Amino acid sequence: MLRTLVLCCPDWAAYAVAPQACGPATAGGVPIAVLEQHRVVATSPAARATGVRAGQRRREAEAHCPELSFIVRDKGAEVRAFEPVARALESFGVPVTVRWPGWAALPTRGPARRLGGEAGLRSAVLERVTPLGPSWQLGIADGAFAASLAAETGTIVPPGASAAFLAPLAIERLGDPELADLLRRLGLVRLGDLAELPEGVVLARFGTAGAMAQRRAKGLEATAGAPRPVAVELGVGRVLDPPAERVEAVVLVARALAEELAEVLARRGLACTLLALEAETATGVLARRCWSDEGGWTPGLVAERLRWQLEAWLALGEGEGEGEGEGEADGGIAAVRLVPLEAIPATGRQLALWGRSVESAETKVRAERVVARVQGMLGEKSVLRPIRCGGRGPGEQILLVPVGDPAPRLVGTPDAPWPGRLPAPAPAVVPDPPPPARLCDRSGLLVAVDGRGRPSAPPASVQVAGGAIEAVRAVAGPFPVDERFWDRRRRRRRARFQVLTETGKGYLLLLERGEYRLEGRYD
Amino acid sequence: MVVPPLAEPLPDAKGAAAPGQRDERAAFSLLAQRLRPTALAREELLGLAPPLAELIGTPGLRRGSTLVVEAAPGVCGASSLALALLAGPAAEGGTCAIVGLPGLGLLAAAELGVALEQLVVVPDPGRRSAAVVAALLEGFDIVLARFPAGLPAATARRLSARAKERRAVLIVAGRGVGAPTATGPALSWGEAPEARLVTVASTWHEASGAPSGTPLVGLLAGREVEVVARRRRAAPEEVRQRLLLPTLEDEIQPASWRVEVAPAADSARAPRTGRA
Missing domain, CATH: 3.30.1490.100 (DNA polymerase, Y-family, little finger domain)
Structure with a gap:
């Protein structure tokens, strides 16, 4: 596990836009709060002292501190203001990683050795960054998650002790409010409670997000098999x-x-x-x-x-x-x-559900949200998206994949030549499962197809799904297909007929093992 | 909402030699005209093939409307007609959903011009089809749905109202759409739909050069279908039109090619079929 130093400043959003106000009262410190979508995201120390907290609504915050002034969040300014800090950290000669402005991490191994241990590194870092910002929090532990929690108390967690350090902390510290809420209601109130559960059970019940949370709670990298x-x-x-x-x-x-x-x-x-x-x-x-x-x-x-x-x-x-x-x-x-x-x-849902052709992102988001709602009603596999794929029958050329699942590697490309495939138009009705049918010659016997693809007699009548017997006006076919003749178990020999009845109905019939089925209706 | 483009530059106070009060007022009224939010009628319409537009009586599918598509007993064509209605909006980038129609041929849909990337299907909504359609109307431009028999009139009215509120189009599939046979009672919908399209006759054309009546030749090539539309708003109330649906632009080859398909039993000489 990589020893990591995390430097963070919870008030960064406020400091970046109004550095003066974040100082002590003697140096012009006034209560300010930074708003994003009508909620407080950061405050100056003066505002915090009066009870204003991140997450409060504007009205709530004003109730705590009537003279509070509000500033709208400017993320660009935060990044700009943080750049000198990142520069200062880079001067230690190790790669610096920024997660958001006001949060940076660096591996301690090299600089710690040079500066006389991790305590020495801590004071060296603080010395560099103190002039660049207020109230820095600094922590060192195994891995970034443990280190950022250690930063809140300014601790250096000894190597290998991260799990023990995390165990008594509240489950909300995972940083995933929805999951934390669920875990709390299930009686898992500390990170240690989650860490103790068998891994397989957590994965089965809470999915990838749960498994990642558990690994974090154990003081490990969030993903099994650290990021490569x-x-x-x-x-x-x-x-x-x-x-x-x-x-x-x-x-x-x-x-x-x-x-x-x-x-x-x-x-x-x-x-x-x-x-x-x-x-x-x-x-x-x-x-x-x-x-x-x-x-x-x-x-x-x-x-x-x-x-x-x-x-x-x-x-x-x-x-x-x-x-x-x-x-x-x-x-x-x-x-x-x-x-x-x-x-x-990548394990999550794929982003491009709708391809590129959907006009605006808004349309797409709206449709995706609705699809998620229907999936909630009927189950994940209930909403499908059709994909063109290779095949001969009208049903075989469309693959239905649950929305949210990645497209499987297609069995065949639709553009490849598929000998035996009928030309357009395709039948507009493709019953699933195909109902039984009968195609008979003049004497009422089933029309058979021999090994060379020839019919035994001209078809004269057709009966579909146990309905009325209809006279045949025209027939095209048979279109014999011998699929996977090299594979004894999966081989299929079939023949298709396109039938037009005297009443003007078009049917696509499929003959397999001496039985006819209605594969499609030209509706 | 569209702000009409600035076709000509606004009169500039500096540029004019004597910017009188009248000029100013004219400039302001011009500005007001340009900045007034306008919802153009064509934005409320989804694309539609011209012959279908004539049937419905509007140049496109009006957002917020409900349509009913069905076949007269024993007549074909309703499924293709329903899919053809989806094709126009899908070509413009609209999103489509099909609910409760597991038997609808999606390959045929693609051939009729429905963009499959913009389509989702809920083949089996079970008993909750009304709830599913109500949800889908919120996020999709056009929803084609079949409901189980005996849908209460109140539910139907509510769904139509939802479509109207969400500016979506609801196409209700009636007799014959996506079903193996066109039988059963005519569809009753809670309130009069914008248009009720009923296929009353259908004639298939065979590939060119195929003498009709001879068995074993003549692939289906195109079809003429006669549709009667009963409209709520457009006049006259009832129109009858013949459509080519589906139609093939280029003529397919004469039916004689069918014999050249590789013989089934002769595996050694059979052409290499796709790696399925």
């Missing part, structure tokens, strides 16, 4: 010519790149957990920042982060001018790259 470094170079990039001076010019590219990356990863069945955003300036300076996300990156999320990060770099470059050697944005951004560094097998 991506073996193949999967990065996507774009050269900007002329170099972009303003972020707006890069944003469109960012979105396209994010989509491209999502497709590259989806093709390999991977979900990215650690992503590096890289930008190269016209003067050849390379800026790079690693972002982590356990849930995997969606294109929208990637594009958003990339935009903020570029803003941060550009702002830093402007502010420092030519003062420091790093001076970004000299002559603008010349190239942008997204490189997935670590990935896990």
Whole structure:
């Protein structure tokens, strides 16, 4: 397990937009709260002292502190403000991972040895970041999850003791409110309670999300088989010519790149957990920042982060001018790259349920939500989506897959030549299961088809599903098909007839082992 | 909502030599006109093939409407007609759902122009078809559904109202749609649907050059179906029209090709069939 240092600041959203207000009262500290979707997400220390908490509604917060002022959240500003902190951490010479602005992690092994143990590293880090922000929390433990909980109390959990450290903590600390609520109602109130359960049982009852939560509660990496470094170079990039001076010019590219990356990863069945955003300036300076996300990156999320990060770099470059050697944005951004560094097998629902052709994302989301509701009513396998696949019969050419399941590897491509397949039009009714039918010659005997595909006699009458006997006006066929003749057990010999009755009805009949069935009705 | 595009630049206060009060007022009224939110009638319509549009009496499927499709007893064509109604909206990127019709041929749907990527099917909603359709109407542009016999009139009215409220189109499948035979009573729906389309006659055409009446030749190629539409709003109330459904643009080969299919028993000489 990787020893990890986590540095976080719960008030970052407030500090980033109003650093003065977050200081002590003597230095202009006033109660402020940052709002997102009408709820408080962060507060200044002065506001917290009066009882304002994250998660409260605006009205509630005002009740606690009448002189509270509100600021709307600006995630771009948070990233911009955090960039110097990330820089400071990078100066320790190890890769820094940012999960969100105000939360960064780094492996302790190298710097701890140099700086006289983990305690030494802690004081060195605090020394660097204290001028850059308020009330830092710092913790060291095995793995990022334990370390971020250790940060709240400022502890250094000794190696191997993470499970014991986590066990007495409340189940809500998992960071998954829905799952935590369920576990609490089942009587699992501490992380230790969840960790003690047999793994198979947890997986069976709570699915992948539950299994991941349990691994976290045990002080292990969330995914069994830790995220693997991506073996193949999967990065996507774009050269900007002329170099972009303003972020707006890069944003469109960012979105396209994010989509491209999502497709590259989806093709390999991977979900990215650690992503590096890289930008190269016209003067050849390379800026790079690693972002982590356990849930995997969606294109929208990637594009958003990339935009903020570029803003941060550009702002830093402007502010420092030519003062420091790093001076970004000299002559603008010349190239942008997204490189997935670590990935896990994608297990979640696939994003592209509806293909690309559905007009707007809104339509898609609306439809997906409704489908989820119907699945809740009738079961996961009740809502199906049709996929064209190879085959000869009208029913065989359509594969029905439950919505949310990935498409299986198709048994055959629809465009391949399928000898014996009937040309269009296909029957508009394909009963399942096919009802029995009879195709008889003039003397009332069933029409047979011999080994060479010849009928025993011209068909004269047809009877479908035990209905009335109808006279035949025209017949096409037989269309014999000998499928998988190389496989004794799965071999099927069949012949199809297209029948038109005197009453103007069209039937597709299937003969197999001397029995006719109604495969389709031309309705 | 669409703001009409700015066809000409607004009169500029700086540019005009003498910006009188009248010019200002004209500019404001022009601005007000341009910024007024307008829902164009065509946005309320989903695409529809021209002959079908003539039947229904509107240039497209009106959002919020309910249609009934069925066949006269013993007549074919209702399933194709229902699928053809789905094809237009699907081609425009609309989402479709089919409920309670396990026997509907989806290959035929694809051939009629329904984009399968935008389609979901709930083949067996059991006894909850009304609840399922009510839910789907909230998220899909068009829902084709078959309900079990004896659906209460009140439920039918409620579903129509839901379609109207959610700006979706509900197509109710009646006799013959997706069923092996077109038998049973005519569909009764709680309130008068926007249009009730009934297929009353259907004639299949065989592939060109096939002498009709001779067994063993003549693949089905196209079909003429006669539809009677009873409409609630458009005049005249009842129209009768003949449609080619389905139709093939290019003529398929004469029926003689059928003999050239590989003989079944001769496995050594049989062409390599698909790796199924």
